[in-house]
Amino acid sequence: MMEKVMRVAVRVRPLLPAELRQNREICAHVEADSGQVILAGGHAFPCDFAYGPTVSQESLYCSSIKPLVASFFAGVDVMVLAYGQSGSGKTYTLISGRHSDSEGDRGVLWRVCEDVFQMTAQEHTHLILSVCCVALCGDELRDLLGSDDTQLNLRIMEDRNGRTGVEGAVEIPLSSLEDLRHVLECVSDVNHQRSSSHTLFWLRLRRRLDSSSQDALLSTLLLVDLAGWERDSGLVNAGTPRFKRSLQIGTELRTLADMIQRDTLPHATPRSHTHPSRAPPSRAHTPCTPLTRLDSGSDSPTGHRYAAYPSIHCTSAHTHTHSPLMRLLQNSLSGSAHTLLLVCVSPAQSSLTDTVSCLMLAARAQDKSSCTDPRGVPTRTHTPLVAHTHGPLVHHAAHLLEDLLDSLLTPSLQQRLSAWLDAYKETLSPSQGPDRSLCETYGVHQSRTPADTAGGAETDVALTQDASADVQSLQDLKQHCRLQGELLVEQKLLADWLKRDLRASDTGGQRIQSSPLTNQRPAHLTRQPVRCGSAGSRKAYSSPCDLSLERLSATMKTSNQLLLAQLEEQEQVLRLPSGTRGRESQEREEPEKSGTRGRESQEREEPEKKDKKRTVRSLLNRTFTRKHATDANTSTPDPQGTSGLRRVCEGQARVCDGQSVLVSELLMNKALLEKRRDDLSGRLTEGNTHTEQDDRALHQLEETIEAVDAVIGLRRHPDQQGATGRQLSESSTAVGSLRVLKELSLQEAEALFHVYFSKAVCLRESCASQQRRVCELEELLSVEREQSSRRLQQLEKEVFFYRSSSRELRRRLKDLVQDAPSPPSSRASCTRGSGDGGHSQGGAPD
Numbered sequence: 001m002m003e004k005v006m007r008v009a010v011r012v013r014p015l016l017p018a019e020l021r022q023n024r025e026i027c028a029h030v031e032a033d034s035g036q037v038i039l040a041g042g043h044a045f046p047c048d049f050a051y052g053p054t055v056s057q058e059s060l061y062c063s064s065i066k067p068l069v070a071s072f073f074a075g076v077d078v079m080v081l082a083y084g085q086s087g088s089g090k091t092y093t094l095i096s097g098r099h100s101d102s103e104g105d106r107g108v109l110w111r112v113c114e115d116v117f118q119m120t121a122q123e124h125t126h127l128i129l130s131v132c133c134v135a136l137c138g139d140e141l142r143d144l145l146g147s148d149d150t151q152l153n154l155r156i157m158e159d160r161n162g163r164t165g166v167e168g169a170v171e172i173p174l175s176s177l178e179d180l181r182h183v184l185e186c187v188s189d190v191n192h193q194r195s196s197s198h199t200l201f202w203l204r205l206r207r208r209l210d211s212s213s214q215d216a217l218l219s220t221l222l223l224v225d226l227a228g229w230e231r232d233s234g235l236v237n238a239g240t241p242r243f244k245r246s247l248q249i250g251t252e253l254r255t256l257a258d259m260i261q262r263d264t265l266p267h268a269t270p271r272s273h274t275h276p277s278r279a280p281p282s283r284a285h286t287p288c289t290p291l292t293r294l295d296s297g298s299d300s301p302t303g304h305r306y307a308a309y310p311s312i313h314c315t316s317a318h319t320h321t322h323s324p325l326m327r328l329l330q331n332s333l334s335g336s337a338h339t340l341l342l343v344c345v346s347p348a349q350s351s352l353t354d355t356v357s358c359l360m361l362a363a364r365a366q367d368k369s370s371c372t373d374p375r376g377v378p379t380r381t382h383t384p385l386v387a388h389t390h391g392p393l394v395h396h397a398a399h400l401l402e403d404l405l406d407s408l409l410t411p412s413l414q415q416r417l418s419a420w421l422d423a424y425k426e427t428l429s430p431s432q433g434p435d436r437s438l439c440e441t442y443g444v445h446q447s448r449t450p451a452d453t454a455g456g457a458e459t460d461v462a463l464t465q466d467a468s469a470d471v472q473s474l475q476d477l478k479q480h481c482r483l484q485g486e487l488l489v490e491q492k493l494l495a496d497w498l499k500r501d502l503r504a505s506d507t508g509g510q511r512i513q514s515s516p517l518t519n520q521r522p523a524h525l526t527r528q529p530v531r532c533g534s535a536g537s538r539k540a541y542s543s544p545c546d547l548s549l550e551r552l553s554a555t556m557k558t559s560n561q562l563l564l565a566q567l568e569e570q571e572q573v574l575r576l577p578s579g580t581r582g583r584e585s586q587e588r589e590e591p592e593k594s595g596t597r598g599r600e601s602q603e604r605e606e607p608e609k610k611d612k613k614r615t616v617r618s619l620l621n622r623t624f625t626r627k628h629a630t631d632a633n634t635s636t637p638d639p640q641g642t643s644g645l646r647r648v649c650e651g652q653a654r655v656c657d658g659q660s661v662l663v664s665e666l667l668m669n670k671a672l673l674e675k676r677r678d679d680l681s682g683r684l685t686e687g688n689t690h691t692e693q694d695d696r697a698l699h700q701l702e703e704t705i706e707a708v709d710a711v712i713g714l715r716r717h718p719d720q721q722g723a724t725g726r727q728l729s730e731s732s733t734a735v736g737s738l739r740v741l742k743e744l745s746l747q748e749a750e751a752l753f754h755v756y757f758s759k760a761v762c763l764r765e766s767c768a769s770q771q772r773r774v775c776e777l778e779e780l781l782s783v784e785r786e787q788s789s790r791r792l793q794q795l796e797k798e799v800f801f802y803r804s805s806s807r808e809l810r811r812r813l814k815d816l817v818q819d820a821p822s823p824p825s826s827r828a829s830c831t832r833g834s835g836d837g838g839h840s841q842g843g844a845p846d
């Protein structure tokens with residue numbers, strides 16, 4: 001006969017008044033006697049007992065708990081494990097009834113005690129029922145029936161058989177339901193943190209075998225009201241004790257769920273019963289641990305206190321986990337107790353995810369539930385399968401085949417079967433589990449157990465950290481790409497420069513006369529190609545799409561430097577005009593390079609012509625740099641130092657006489673001379689002292705400029721040369737002069753040119769000195785005028801002052817005369833006079 005060790009019951013509570021007010025939709029219901037819970041999507045979850053919202057406490061008790069109580073009474077350990085979301089009805093189902101007198105609301109504990117008392121009365125056996133209640137919050141055990149000073153002195157201990165118990169907890173004997181009422185009231189008063197702690201009730205039934213024997217513990221019924229995970233755990237502030245406890249509950253429930261689902265608990269050694277005749281047929285017996293009466297003090301309501309598991313018998317037996325909850329449940333979950341997994345769920349649509357998770361756990365536990373054979377060996381149960389998906393079918397088939405392995409099969413069949421099972425186990429991963437479709441349908445993460453929901457905040461924290469790490473790595477990647485883009489743009493610019501240089505070298509090494517707007521690589525920039533990093537090939541982008549502001553400004557600065565360098569270069573190297581300058585400079589500066597071509601051309605020319613040309617070239621092909629100009633400006637102008645200019649003029653004259661000179665080059669030359677003249681003029685203007693040499697150099701420059709100007713005019717308008725000649729030839733004096741000039745040799749013409757040049761310079765000097773004298777006189781005149789005007793103004797002021805003073809004096813004199821007392825005769829005459837019309841007054845002199 002097969003007997004199931006773990007059964008699964010699912011209870012769907014009704015909507016609460018608050019939920020009804022909010023018009024919450026219902027997502028789960030139970031069809032009567034169907035043995036399954038059906039979700040709104042149509043999925044059915046089979047279980048041993050399915051209770052809908054209308055099922056009463058009594059009905060639930062009678063169908064699923066009462067049989068266990070019978071086992072308990074018969075000496076079998078029993079556990080009822082209430083599992084579910086917070087507010088799903090666990091406490092209501094197990095313990096309710098303590099607050100109301102309504103019989104219908106009384107929970108499992110009350111009804112168990114009621115039944116036990118009834119059975120005791122029926123059998124007329126002396127049985128002792130006691131209760132022990134402990135709350136577990138994290139690692140902290142709290143005795144809910146002890147006094148304040150003993151509440152926390154609890155320890156989980158194990159006896160030699162590996163059975164765990166709580167040492168130091170107060171155990172209250174129950175002789176009536178009234179005792180139980182007191183106990184429940186006591187627990188209710190003490191257990192303020194009911195929702196965040198696991199509450200465990202141990203009902204112990206002991207039977208005194210005879211009057212002489214000691215008490216013997218027969219069986220234990222453990223009611224576990226697990227802490228529920230909060231529905232709004234995500235709203236709990238991180239770091240608060242409530243948040244930490246929420247995480248802890250999640251971890252604990254996850255471990256418990258794993259144990260239930262994976263069936264990994266080691267099976268405890270079957271306990272031998274002290275009375276073989278009373279032992280259930282399916283169980284082995286172990287010596288019962290006697291209860292030891294410690295005292296009869298007043299710690300408990302009934303005055304008795306027991307230690308369930310004396311420490312002297314404790315051993316360090318194996319524990320597969322260090323969690324206090326797991327250690328306390330270890331005995332029951334290991335298969336030595338008859339267990340009912342009571343899964344409580346809410347029907348509200350808002351709790352659908354948690355409900356699905358709970359139902360999946362219930363389905364797995366149902367699937368994994370084992371039974372014991374008559375020999376006490378746990379085996380798989382043959383639960384009628386109500387499959388709702390293909391996954392569970394395969395899953396169940398695997399279990400069936402596993403059981404078949406033990407039966408009488410041929411070796412080859414056994415081999416094939418075990419190979420298939422191995423392959424199946426290999427492919428069985430969380431993502432391929434039978435509930436995958438359900439998870440997808442209801443949006444439940446596959447690896448998310450109900451406990452995971454409780455630890456949702458923990459998961460959220462981890463997900464947030466992952467997300468922030470991902471964001472960070474993405475930003476790093478973006479930054480890297482941006483830098484790569486900038487590097488590519490930089491390389492493209494460099495490649496352009498290199499291309500331009502290459503083109504220049506291809507066109508015979510000619511200097512590139514690039515426009516000022518073109519980017520030319522400055523000398524300080526390296527010509528070495530930039531390595532493109534380790535990447536073999538890179539995609540080059542034509543536009544700097546992703547340049548940063550700093551990079552853009554750097555690029556602009558680089559272009560700016562390029563332009564400046566180009567301008568500087570152009571300004572620095574100024575050459576005097578020469579139609580053959582390039583070739584000559586090649587011959588002079590790079591004799592090896594000019595090579596054969598230069599030598600051949602030299603051989604073709606006649607020696608005298610060669611000498612003449614060389615002389616002319618040596619005069620014309622002078623390169624004036626800024627340094628030279630500076631030297632000319634800073635050093636004292638030497639009459640000999642103007643020989644260069646003079647030679648230029650001579651060269652220009654020769655040019656006019658037949659050499660081909662570009663007007664542009666003449667203009668450049670003229671510009672250079674003007675610049676030098678302006679510099680010198682400016683320096684002389686600023687300086688305090690003028691020397692004659694300075695003035696002379698200035699005049700020479702001006703004369704030279706005029707000469708160059710005349711040459712330019714002749715080059716631009718060759719026909720004017722003839723006109724000028726004709727004008728000169730029209731003058732009788734000029735005819736002779738021209739003839740004489742034409743007959744002059746080169747040296748004589750040069751000497752004559754020197755004389756005229758010096759004379760022109762002297763004329764300029766005298767002209768300039770005259771002008772200076774005129775200026776000085778003008779200055780003196782203006783000063784005199786200014787002084788005179790100032791003197792005049794002063795005189796005018798004085799005249800004005802004298803006039804005003806005079807007027808004032810006359811006015812005072814008149815007043816004095818009028819106020820002075822007149823002599824009688826004169827007064828009479830005055831009286832008469834006044835009668836006459838005041839003649840005398842009007843005749844008074846001013």
Ligand SMILES: Nc1ncnc2c1ncn2[C@@H]1O[C@H](COP(=O)(O)OP(=O)(O)OP(=O)(O)O)[C@@H](O)[C@H]1O
Pocket residue numbers: 012013014016053084085086087088089090091092093194195226227228229344
């Ligand atoms: N079957 C039911 N019929 C009527 N009311 C119920 C039922 N189940 C639960 N309730 C009510 O739901 C509310 C929450 O129930 P309960 O306190 O038992 O939840 P819980 O799962 O124990 O919560 P927690 O884990 O936070 O302790 C209570 O007011 C209870 O009366």
